[in-house]
Amino acid sequence: MKFKDTLGYSFSAIRLRKLRSGLTTLGIVIGIAAIVALLSFTQGFEVSITDQFQDGFSTDTLIVSAQNPMQVPGGGVEPSDFTMYTNDSESIETVDGVIFATPLVSSRATIESDLTSTTAEVTGVNYTEFAALYSTTFVAELGAIPEEPANDSVIIGQSLYDPWNNGTYFVDIGDSLTVTINAGLPTEKNVTLTVVGVLAEVGGSSFGVGPSDSGVYLTLDTAVDFFESDEVKSIVVQLVSDNEATINAVTLDIEALFDYEATVTSMTSLLDTMTTMLGTIELLLTGIAGISLLVAGVGIMNIMIVSLMERTREIGILKALGAKGRTVMGIFLTEALLIGVIGGVVGIAAGALLANLFSGLLGGGFTMGGRTPSDLSFGTITPILTPELALWAMFFGVVVSVVFALYPAWRASKLDPVDALRKE
Amino acid sequence: MNTNTVLEVQDLKRTYQLGSIPVHALRGVSFQVNAGEFVSVLGPSGSGKSTLLNMIGALDRPSEGTLAIRGTEVGTLNDNQLAELRQRVGFVFQFFNLISRLDAIGNVELPLTIAGVPAEERRAKAEQMLEKVGLGDRMHHKPSELSGGERQRVAVARALVTDPSFLLMDEPTGNLDSVTAGEIMDLVDTVNQELGMTVIVVTHDPDVSSRARRKIRLVDGQIDSDEVNNN
Incomplete structure (x- = not known):
């Protein structure tokens, strides 16, 4: 079976069960939207901090x-x-x-x-x-x-x-x-x-x-x-000067001057520390959003197994008409792929919208911790959605969908045509 | 083997395990079918009809003995090769077995789609075949919009569109009223006589088997009689 035909066949199967496919896709949409919103927001946050850092502080x-x-x-x-x-x-x-x-x-x-x-x-x-x-x-x-x-x-x-x-x-x-x-x-x-x-x-x-x-x-x-x-x-x-050699040499000299008891911090290293901290936060947020994507994957697997049971006879017909195991597997995986792609596209759009909504709500008065607002105010944060982020989000959406569909698709491909046709 | 032979069955046996009890569904069946024949296989339930049908349709493999479709021995094939062989068998089922979300032409095209035939070619073939079974004006109707007889015509068109070695029918009229059943069998007659298509029909309906020119009667997994129909 040609891929184009598999695509058409799978799409007709998805379209037939609109509500179910919609809800399954929604799981992926939420996962992707969470990743996109959190990460584009964090990236915007990082840029905003870095900018202010570089504006306000001399690197030399x-x-x-x-x-x-x-x-x-x-x-x-x-x-x-x-x-x-x-x-x-x-x-x-x-x-x-x-x-x-x-x-x-x-x-x-x-x-x-x-x-x-x-x-x-x-x-x-x-x-x-x-x-x-x-x-x-x-x-x-x-x-x-x-x-x-x-x-x-x-x-x-x-x-x-x-x-x-x-x-x-x-x-x-x-x-x-x-x-x-x-x-x-x-x-x-x-x-x-x-x-x-x-x-x-x-x-x-x-x-x-x-x-x-x-x-x-x-x-x-x-x-x-x-x-x-x-x-x-x-x-x-x-x-x-603010070149690294000068910073390192002077840092060492000053540390030696105070018998290594004083702490010498360069603005550059402070910036590095901040970036590392934000990286950790970013990783944590990605992890949380990733969990929701995994849950969506389990949802896909669940729906696929139910669908497999309902469509046992259809699989039997396809096999009786000469479909190989890998053709049947291809049909099921393509359905998951479509769900992943649609979920990814909608998720990225929803995520971008959500991040902008966040920043609109928090704009101006965004504060951190329990300190006075002026101590740590970062002004308006503009979320940054890079093409790389969008591509990765898409990639993960599709990978999660397809990976969780592997088992149901494999089971479908292994169905015995005689048993499958006997099923009412 | 005669080059005219489309199906050759030699001492075919099939045993199932029902729990720990072996069930001998076929106990050594031998016959051959030549091109252009119209054969009916009949027998009471439990006689091994369905088991034989599954093996002729390349859905199942023999336990012992051989079954060859146009010289290809079914028992030696792996799953993929078996699937490819099925693309050369025109299966018609009792319950039509159409894909409900595809229209008539989509269903007829399906075996060609599976075989990877280009879109234009398969569309043309499917249209031609639907015209032949008398459904030229119902091509874009879904199975739910067609009567039982029309559905079975779609199924016949789907079975014939791949230009199969033979048409294999499983109780083709079992789900139809007698008038419609008669019409379907008329169509099968036409297909056999005008197209020269070999037809093997498994049934317990005497009206259907009487149309065939050869009757194979199965009883308890063995051939009870194999005779030319005198009707």
């Missing part, structure tokens, strides 16, 4: 911290008692390939304006160096980043300035802001500062370094005085 910088910035708090690893101080930046600056190193001192604190109060991460930085490091994000939208700041200067992030997005500002340029640490404790102390600048919207996430929309930035000296400690959270290092 390193971050030196006493603790691993990517380490989950309470994640089982004993935090070391190694600490770094502001003057460690001077020793880092002696390393070859380093232009300058700037320390970051920070603490969680309560900040209070005339209007209300909130908590935020308060960071002491050298304005000039910080602006040089993050030339695209540490930029004032209002006011200015003073070159020679007064001791009571403070610069705030966009979402702190306009927390409700409605034109009611937490504080404005020239207003005073009171920062309190250890609120409620006997050691409580506060300082009153004057807002000199508001950062333009950074977007994305700070991942613990770089300017943030919810950040409060004091001058380094004020922060050290106020916190009564020159212990630093991290030291950001500006390198001469």
Whole structure:
């Protein structure tokens, strides 16, 4: 039997049982749609993160911290008692390939304006160096980043300035802001500062370094005085270049400088870590969607076996008319193939639609975890459906359909024509 | 073997296992059928008619003895070769056995489709055959839209379209009223006489067997009589 004829014959069999074929196909559609929607969404997410990462952070910088910035708090690893101080930046600056190193001192604190109060991460930085490091994000939208700041200067992030997005500002340029640490404790102390600048919207996430929309930035000296400690959270290092050799060499040198107790993170490796994490998430989601596809496959097998029983006589007729076992097998496998192809096409379309619907619903206010929205907001995510993804989805849909039809088709091909014809 | 022989059966035996009990359906049957003959095989139920029919139709293999269709020994063939041989047998069943979702012409084309005959050629052959059985105006009707007699005509057309070695009919009128049965047998007569097609019909209906020019009577898995019909 020619393939074209097998196709026609199988299609007529599918068309005859519209509802049943439709429901069987629906299983595949759901499986494929889930894969396509989840993966195109994850890919869009990945691109959006990577873009913001590359927008917001310079690749020619390193971050030196006493603790691993990517380490989950309470994640089982004993935090070391190694600490770094502001003057460690001077020793880092002696390393070859380093232009300058700037320390970051920070603490969680309560900040209070005339209007209300909130908590935020308060960071002491050298304005000039910080602006040089993050030339695209540490930029004032209002006011200015003073070159020679007064001791009571403070610069705030966009979402702190306009927390409700409605034109009611937490504080404005020239207003005073009171920062309190250890609120409620006997050691409580506060300082009153004057807002000199508001950062333009950074977007994305700070991942613990770089300017943030919810950040409060004091001058380094004020922060050290106020916190009564020159212990630093991290030291950001500006390198001469972002080539891999420089990054690796400087990383090794700095690690040696601190007897391998400090963690040196390059933005590139941070990006790699993020990509790996997203890859894991992607794999997990694919697995979940894959399960639904497997369930659909079992559905196909089930329906095929029922169909085999109903069509025993038809198989007998085909065999009596000279059909070989492989012809009968071909007919059944082609039915599965058609279901796979139709399910795949509809599934890809449905998946693309679903992903866009998701992103529409989540657009703008998409948040992760239990942190304040501005901490980890990724803006609108545009799902990305690559031709490769569509092809793979199609491929898996067809493979699952055909593989699960193998057993029923094989049984059909092995039916004895005499027995099959006797069946009512 | 005579080159004119389309079917040669030698000491044919077929034994089934019914649980642990062997059932001897055929106990040594020998006969031969020459081209152009019209043979009826008759006998009461349990006489081994169906078993013989299955083997003549290349659906089953003998336990012992030989059965050759145009010189091809059935017992030595594998499943695929047997299937190919069936493409040269024109089977007509009691219950028509048409594929309900295909129209008349689709059903007639089916054996040619299975054999891989190109679409235009098989369509032409099927149309021609349906004209011959008198269904030229019913080609695009589904079996459910045809009467019993018309369905059996479609089945006859389907059996003949491959230009088979012989037409093998299993109770062809068993499901038809006597008038329609008569019409179908008239058609079979025409096919035998005008086309020179060899016809083997298995039946227990005396009206059908009386049309044949040779009667083989089976009793208890053996040939009881094999005689020329005097009617």
